[in-house]
Amino acid sequence: MARSLLLLVLLITLAVAAVGPARAGRVLGGWSPIPDMGDARIQELGGWALAQAKQERLASDGLRFRRVVRGEQQVVSGMNYRLYIDAADASGRSAPPYVAVVYEQVWTNTRQLTSFKPAIRGY
The missing domain is CATH 1.20.5 (Single alpha-helices involved in coiled-coils or other helix-helix interfaces)
Structure with a gap:
């Protein structure tokens, strides 16, 4: 009993x-909004993603990071971030927004750009 x-x-x-x-x-395992888009670490991650995209020739060299405007995160064996990036072209004009997906595992010091592409309008 x-x-x-x-x-x-x-x-x-x-x-x-x-x-x-x-x-x-x-x-569980789904995407959830990043609570604080002004967080310096999230903004740094967006800048890193654009720099990495330039290095991998996924973005033009003249593209400049402005800020991450929206983002989501997903807990995996680390963290996936889907970041919506506001950027400017070489002349300083607004470029179309981009979506970067970054995988990060802090305890192994791993950071990887999974994808970087133009955002669909109305993001």
Whole structure:
């Protein structure tokens, strides 16, 4: 009897833990908004992504980073970031926005540009 009760309590605890993130509007492993777009680290990550895109010839050399205007994050074995980047062309005019996806694993000092492409209008 005590064993059945313990098993029931354990199952209820696991069920509540599994439902908790879904209630908060998050899907486990899904993308969620970055809470503070003004965070210096997020802005630095956007600048790094554009510099890396230039190095990999995914963006023109004349493109200049202005700021990250919107972003999402996804917990994996590290963190994926989807960053919407406002940039300027060589003459200082606004360039079309770009979306950069960056994978970062802080504890191994890993940072990788996964993709960099023009954003779809209305981002």
